[in-house]
Amino acid sequence: MPELKRIGVLTGGGDSPGINAAIRAIVRRAEPAGLDVVGFRDGWRGPVEDDLVPLGRAEVTGILHIGGTVLGTSRTNPFEKDRATGEWRATPKVERILDTLRRRRVDALVAIGGDDTLGVAHRLAAYGVNAVGIPQTIDNDIAGTDYAIGFHSALAVVTDALDRLHTTAHAHHRVLIVEVMGRDAGWIAILGGLAGGADVILAPEEPFSIREVADALRQRLEAGRRFSIIVVAEGARPVELGGRQVAQEGRVDAFGHPQLGGVGYWLAAELEKEGLPLTPRVTVLSYLQRGGVATPFDRLLATRFGVAAVEFALAGRYDAMTALRGPDVVAVPLAEVLAGCPKPVGPEFLALARNIGVR
Ligand code: F6P
Numbered sequence: 001m002p003e004l005k006r007i008g009v010l011t012g013g014g015d016s017p018g019i020n021a022a023i024r025a026i027v028r029r030a031e032p033a034g035l036d037v038v039g040f041r042d043g044w045r046g047p048v049e050d051d052l053v054p055l056g057r058a059e060v061t062g063i064l065h066i067g068g069t070v071l072g073t074s075r076t077n078p079f080e081k082d083r084a085t086g087e088w089r090a091t092p093k094v095e096r097i098l099d100t101l102r103r104r105r106v107d108a109l110v111a112i113g114g115d116d117t118l119g120v121a122h123r124l125a126a127y128g129v130n131a132v133g134i135p136q137t138i139d140n141d142i143a144g145t146d147y148a149i150g151f152h153s154a155l156a157v158v159t160d161a162l163d164r165l166h167t168t169a170h171a172h173h174r175v176l177i178v179e180v181m182g183r184d185a186g187w188i189a190i191l192g193g194l195a196g197g198a199d200v201i202l203a204p205e206e207p208f209s210i211r212e213v214a215d216a217l218r219q220r221l222e223a224g225r226r227f228s229i230i231v232v233a234e235g236a237r238p239v240e241l242g243g244r245q246v247a248q249e250g251r252v253d254a255f256g257h258p259q260l261g262g263v264g265y266w267l268a269a270e271l272e273k274e275g276l277p278l279t280p281r282v283t284v285l286s287y288l289q290r291g292g293v294a295t296p297f298d299r300l301l302a303t304r305f306g307v308a309a310v311e312f313a314l315a316g317r318y319d320a321m322t323a324l325r326g327p328d329v330v331a332v333p334l335a336e337v338l339a340g341c342p343k344p345v346g347p348e349f350l351a352l353a354r355n356i357g358v359r
Contacts, residue, residue, distance in 0.1 A: 008106040012043030012117030016150025017067035017294035024060040025306025045076040077254040115341035122334035125319040133321035141185035143340025144332035145323035162196025173226040179264030189233035204235040214274040
């Protein structure tokens with residue numbers, strides 16, 4: 001195995017607070033190991049276009065808590081899906097990545113991102129690229145790890161928003177519908193809804209009908225509760241739409257994901273037809289869930305993952321991801337991770353919501 005001398009770091013996909021804490025930990029762990037670190041800008045675009053910056057202690061001072069990523073991100077994908085076979089195939093961007101890594105003498109990559117970013121790292125292993133993945137996405141839909149960086153910071157935003165919305169819903173006797181992110185998984189909706197005291201939580205894992213939502217609101221009214229908070233995941237699946245998600249027409253990203261959004265307003269319009277003595281109003285939290293300052297949990301998780309990524313590289317543990325399993329950080333093969341993505345919310349959390357009377 002060639003000696004490890006230089007590590008390249010990149011941050012791809014949807015951002016979140018915590019990424020910079022991981023970048024800082026990588027640099028601070030690499031230094032005593034005598035490793036040089038460079039940062040590629042904007043996810044996989046950086047290696048494709050040979051766009052990189054040096055990453056030393058000076059560049060990572062004071063970034064532990066700052067949201068976003070000092071390297072920038074993108075949804076650049078050097079692979080494209082073969083329409084006939086559905087398989088990912090290399091575009092000329094792959095050769096440009098290999099050329100950059102050779103010329104810049106980058107011996108290993110640390111790729112920080114969600115399943116799209118990590119999927120590229122895994123596919124590049126077949127071309128001889130040594131990469132370690134760090135799971136990062138507010139969606140928390142990455143298999144193999146209890147949590148991904150960013151999820152807890154998003155939970156903090158959702159919980160604070162629900163606390164604020166409770167006071168105005170109560171004052172005005174209203175139904176407030178809160179649309180949250182999470183793509184095809186309900187981690188933000190269910191755990192954020194539970195933490196924020198939502199009365200109804202609608203997640204992609206369990207298709208819902210307008211009738212059952214209206215019945216839940218009627219039951220609350222009959223019990224004298226003249227307001228309700230509904231949390232609906234952007235990827236929720238209404239039975240009335242045949243389980244189809246509400247998306248922005250024609251907008252698909254480089255990994256084939258439709259741009260989700262709008263289910264909150266659809267739900268409000270449908271509830272208006274139910275003749276309830278309640279006025280539904282909608283709040284879409286959108287990119288607020290991706291911004292702000294990292295929570296202590298995310299700062300610690302990111303620091304642990306950053307250190308582990310360097311140590312996995314030093315040990316030659318490539319094509320693997322840093323993962324939290326209970327109290328431990330372990331290495332999980334990327335093939336195993338990707339086979340389980342997107343990770344749905346576990347039955348224990350779905351049951352928890354039921355057990356405390358949340359629809
Ligand atoms: O994957 C993170 C995420 O915020 C999803 O929850 C959301 O559906 C998507 O990114 C939005 O993508 P973009 O930032 O490209 O609009």
